[in-house]
Amino acid sequence: MTGAADMVIRIRGLENRFGPHVVHEGLDLDMRRGEVLGVVGGSGTGKSVLLRSIVGLRRPSAGRIEVFGEDMTGIDETRHAGIAARWGVMFQDGALFSSLTLRENVEVPLRAIDGLDPKTRRALADLKIAMVGLPPDAADTYPAELSGGMRKRAGLARALALDPEIVFLDEPTAGLDPIGASAFDRLMRDLVQALGLSVFLVTHDLDTLYALCDRVAVLAERRVLATGTLDDMLAVEHPWVRDYFHGPRGRAARRAPSGPGGR
Amino acid sequence: MATVEPEHPQGPVLALDGQIGLTDLDRLRRLLAGIGGAPRATVSLAGLQRLDCAAAWLLLAEQERLRQAGTELVIASVPPHALPLIEAVRANLDGAEAKPHRPLSPAMLLDRIGRRVADAGAFLRDLLQYLGLFAARLSNALRRPRSFHLTALVHHCEEVGLRAVPIVALMAFLIGVVLAFQGATQLRPFGAEIFVVELIAISILRELGILLTAIIVAGRTASAFTAAIGSMKMREEIDAMRTLRIDPADALVLPRLVALVITLPILGLVADVSGLIGGALMSWAELGISPAMFRTRLIEGTDPIHVVVGLVKAPVFALIIGIVGCRAGMQVGNSAESLGRMTSSAVVTAIFAVIVTDALFSILFAQVGL
Ligand SMILES: Nc1ncnc2c1ncn2[C@@H]1O[C@H](COP(=O)(O)OP(=O)(O)O)[C@@H](O)[C@H]1O
Ligand SMILES: [Mg+2]
Numbered sequence: 079m080t081g082a083a084d085m086v087i088r089i090r091g092l093e094n095r096f097g098p099h100v101v102h103e104g105l106d107l108d109m110r111r112g113e114v115l116g117v118v119g120g121s122g123t124g125k126s127v128l129l130r131s132i133v134g135l136r137r138p139s140a141g142r143i144e145v146f147g148e149d150m151t152g153i154d155e156t157r158h159a160g161i162a163a164r165w166g167v168m169f170q171d172g173a174l175f176s177s178l179t180l181r182e183n184v185e186v187p188l189r190a191i192d193g194l195d196p197k198t199r200r201a202l203a204d205l206k207i208a209m210v211g212l213p214p215d216a217a218d219t220y221p222a223e224l225s226g227g228m229r230k231r232a233g234l235a236r237a238l239a240l241d242p243e244i245v246f247l248d249e250p251t252a253g254l255d256p257i258g259a260s261a262f263d264r265l266m267r268d269l270v271q272a273l274g275l276s277v278f279l280v281t282h283d284l285d286t287l288y289a290l291c292d293r294v295a296v297l298a299e300r301r302v303l304a305t306g307t308l309d310d311m312l313a314v315e316h317p318w319v320r321d322y323f324h325g326p327r328g329r330a331a332r333r334a335p336s337g338p339g340g341r
Numbered sequence: 342m343a344t345v346e347p348e349h350p351q352g353p354v355l356a357l358d359g360q361i362g363l364t365d366l367d368r369l370r371r372l373l374a375g376i377g378g379a380p381r382a383t384v385s386l387a388g389l390q391r392l393d394c395a396a397a398w399l400l401l402a403e404q405e406r407l408r409q410a411g412t413e414l415v416i417a418s419v420p421p422h423a424l425p426l427i428e429a430v431r432a433n434l435d436g437a438e439a440k441p442h443r444p445l446s447p448a449m450l451l452d453r454i455g456r457r458v459a460d461a462g463a464f465l466r467d468l469l470q471y472l473g474l475f476a477a478r479l480s481n482a483l484r485r486p487r488s489f490h491l492t493a494l495v496h497h498c499e500e501v502g503l504r505a506v507p508i509v510a511l512m513a514f515l516i517g518v519v520l521a522f523q524g525a526t527q528l529r530p531f532g533a534e535i536f537v538v539e540l541i542a543i544s545i546l547r548e549l550g551i552l553l554t555a556i557i558v559a560g561r562t563a564s565a566f567t568a569a570i571g572s573m574k575m576r577e578e579i580d581a582m583r584t585l586r587i588d589p590a591d592a593l594v595l596p597r598l599v600a601l602v603i604t605l606p607i608l609g610l611v612a613d614v615s616g617l618i619g620g621a622l623m624s625w626a627e628l629g630i631s632p633a634m635f636r637t638r639l640i641e642g643t644d645p646i647h648v649v650v651g652l653v654k655a656p657v658f659a660l661i662i663g664i665v666g667c668r669a670g671m672q673v674g675n676s677a678e679s680l681g682r683m684t685s686s687a688v689v690t691a692i693f694a695v696i697v698t699d700a701l702f703s704i705l706f707a708q709v710g711l
Contacts (some may be wrong), residue, residue: 176678193367198399202363205398208433222676240363241393272429273394274422 085147086111086244086276087132092141094127101127103300105141111243114270114277116287119297120318125280128297129246132278133167134158145244163190166242170249172233174221180207180232181217187239206235211265227258231265238269244276251283263289284322284331296322308332343372352381358388363395373403377412387418397423397430405434471594471664478588478595493596501562501597502604506611508561509554513612516549517541517619525627534628538638541620546647550612552699555658558605559691563666566597567687570670571680579671589671598663605659606652613648650711654702658695665691 087109094102101124109115119125130136132143134150143150145161153161174183184203188194194202207217210231221229230250237245250266251259263286270277270290281287287294288308295305296319304314311323322328346354353376361369376382384400386392404414419427482489524537570593573579579589617639624630630638669687673680 176676188363191363194363198366201402202395202398205394205430205433208435209394209429214435222674222678238394241395268429272425274426 084110086145087278088144088147089132090142092128092131092143093139094124094131094136095139100300102131102138102141105301107295107302107305109244109276109278110293112274112276113292114279114290116291116294117278117280117297118282118287118294118322123297124300125297126248129167129248129278129280133165133246134162163240164242165244165246166237166240167246168230168233168237168248168250170252171226172221172229174229174232174236176221179218179220180212180224180235183221183232184236184239187236191240203235203239206238207232209269210235210238211261227254227262230254230262234265234269238273241273242275244278246278246280248280249282250279251281251286256285259283260285260289262286266290284327285334288331288334343368345372345375347376349383352376352379352383354383354385356385356388358390360391361389361396362391362393366395366399369396369399370403373400373407373414377407377410377414379412381413381415382407383415383417385418386416386420386423389420389423392423392426394426394430397427398434401427401431401434467668468664471668472660474590475595475598475660475664478590479599482591482595488591490592490596493592494600497597497600498604500565501558501600502607505558505561505604505608509557509608509612510615512553512557513545513550513616514619516553517545517616517621518623520544520549520616521620521623522627525624529628535630535638537620537624537628538630538635539642541624542617542639542643543647545616545620546613546643546651548651548699550616551609551651551655551658552695554609554612555605555655555662555695555699556692558601558608558658559662559665559695560688562601563662563669563687563691564684566663566666567669567673567684568680570594570667571673571683574671574673575675575677575680593670594663594667597667598660601659601663602656605662606655609652609655613651646711650706654699657698657702661694661698662691665694 085108087107089105089107092102092105092107093100105128107128117125117128127136131138132145132150138151141151146164148157148161150158150161174180175186178186181200181203184206185199188199188202204214204217208214212228212231212235216224216228216232221232224232234245234247234250247266251262254262266277267290269275277290279286279290291308293305293307294311296303296311296314296316298316298318303316304311304319306314308323311319314320314323323332343358344356346356355372355376357369373384376384400416404416407414416427520541521537524540525534528534528537528540570579573593579593582589582592621630621632621635624635625632666687669683669690673683
């Protein structure tokens with residue numbers, strides 16, 4: 079089960095520093111194929127920096143990052159592009175291109191595929207837009223005309239355009255109202271099941287953690303302090319971890335009947 | 342990836358195996374076309390390892406297309422791992438019917454032109470409204486000076502006026518130099534070099550000094566006003582002011598406009614002086630007209646009314662630039678894109694409006710014989 083072949087992401091000794099400010103030091107993390115890994119940690123503990131390092135938006139100061147068994151540090155551009163086509167990234171506010179309609183946004187990654195005629199491309203974009211639960215007439219609107227929740231869904235549709243194996247999500251439910259957030263959780267759960275995704279999920283939202291995650295990694299003190307199932311987290315003796323999972327919100331989320339076992 | 346068994350008793354069978362995805366669509370489409378035509382055909386997915394949404398979509402879309410053409414396409418032996426995907430795609434198939442693009446019809450074109458014209462009318466009315474707002478707030482502030490934001494006024498005078506002095510002076514100096522040089526070249530053949538003084542004085546004092554100053558200030562300040570007010574609008578600071586019962590027109594618009602009305606004439610004067618200095622230096626170098634002679638000639642030969650005609654336009658330009666800039670800032674929506682769009686549109690509009698107004702002034706002064 080935990081053989082090297084099952085690991086889609088393997089990080090060893092990662093170090094990230096901004097001048098004198100060390101964000102990560104000796105960080106190790108594994109992510110298995112087909113799992114939803116929740117990455118939690120206080121504000122400024124470097125969750126976004128970790129995500130950006132993995133997807134190659136930031137060159138780490140030291141350490142080794144393997145994705146699909148390939149070392150991503152010092153990889154040449156064409157090979158990187160080949161691997162990057164197997165993952166999708168959804169940024170916090172969707173990061174949609176504001177000058178394009180939703181459909182055109184979703185079509186952007188599809189344009190890189192040779193031999194895809196425009197009609198098929200449009201149909202595939204519309205399919206993804208429908209799959210993330212957006213109404214068909216949303217496809218012709220511009221991002222500025224949409225609510226935050228709809229922009230996030232559209233960002234997800236674009237991240238899913240090429241049927242990636244891994245999806246990276248940075249705080250997908252931040253800024254959504256509770257109803258919108260749990261709708262997003264449900265959508266993600268259905269998509270994970272239908273598309274067989276592995277998900278790297280950065281979040282603050284305890285409800286999302288309980289609704290989606292198979293495993294959790296806690297970032298603190300510049301490294302991954304603990305990994306394991308949500309039940310394992312309850313036993314971790316670290317002040318932040320205890321406050322986070324045993325605090326009033328943690329208790330409330332735990333009681334809610336929406337664990338991954340309850341699918 | 343595929344084997345075809347065309348002579349199967351229950352119609353042709355296409356067996357897919359391995360991985361099928363986005364890059365195989367063309368091939369898959371051809372294979373499916375190959376087994377169409379019979380009343381019944383089968384696609385077997387038994388050996389399939391990975392199927393993506395695009396391939397699933399194609400299978401289902403072709404199934405529908407073949408059904409309409411009279412062929413029943415059976416998708417058989419779906420492996421368990423592909424089942425949820427196929428179901429998810431089937432559930433969302435309606436959204437994926439490629440809708441045709443709406444072409445641009447003459448009626449839509451007409452509609453668009455009409456909207457533009459109406460927008461332009463609304464824009465002019467808006468500017469007038471801001472002018473009225475400015476007048477009302479100004480009279481208010483004159484009656485109750487305590488409500489006036491004096492610190493802001495001083496700050497904006499520095500930003501708009503003092504900091505623009507170097508660029509305005511340099512620009513005018515160079516214009517003076519160019520005029521003297523061009524004038525010398527043109528006038529020398531006629532032995533009329535001495536008239537270069539009038540040429541420089543009249544063109545700079547009457548027109549160029551203030552017009553070019555206004556254009557520079559429009560570029561510098563209208564954009565700065567839009568960006569400053571617009572980014573406050575974007576971050577809901579303007580709304581916060583309203584809830585705290587601070588009037589944004591008092592706090593943001595009035596000091597900026599007053600600062601411009603005060604400083605633009607001064608900047609125009611700076612431009613006039615520095616343009617004359619540039620012209621005098623070039624006349625000395627090129628034509629041997631000494632600065633003393635230039636001065637005498639300037640005082641004797643040039644009617645001071647030219648200075649008045651030039652500078653009287655300054656407050657009007659100032660109001661135009663300020664109003665266009667502040668209004669554009671207030672129009673900014675909640676996206677960074679609209680901030681950028683409004684900023685550049687403020688600059689273009691301000692410069693255009695300044696030039697049009699200058700033309701109107703020329704006609705006016707010609708009519709009254711100044
Ligand atoms: N481009 C940058 N330059 C300097 N410091 C940065 C930069 N990006 C992030 N940091 C620092 O790295 C730390 C982690 O940031 P981030 O990953 O965004 O935190 P979070 O866990 O909240 O997502 C923060 O302390 C931040 O100040
Ligand atoms: Mg972050």
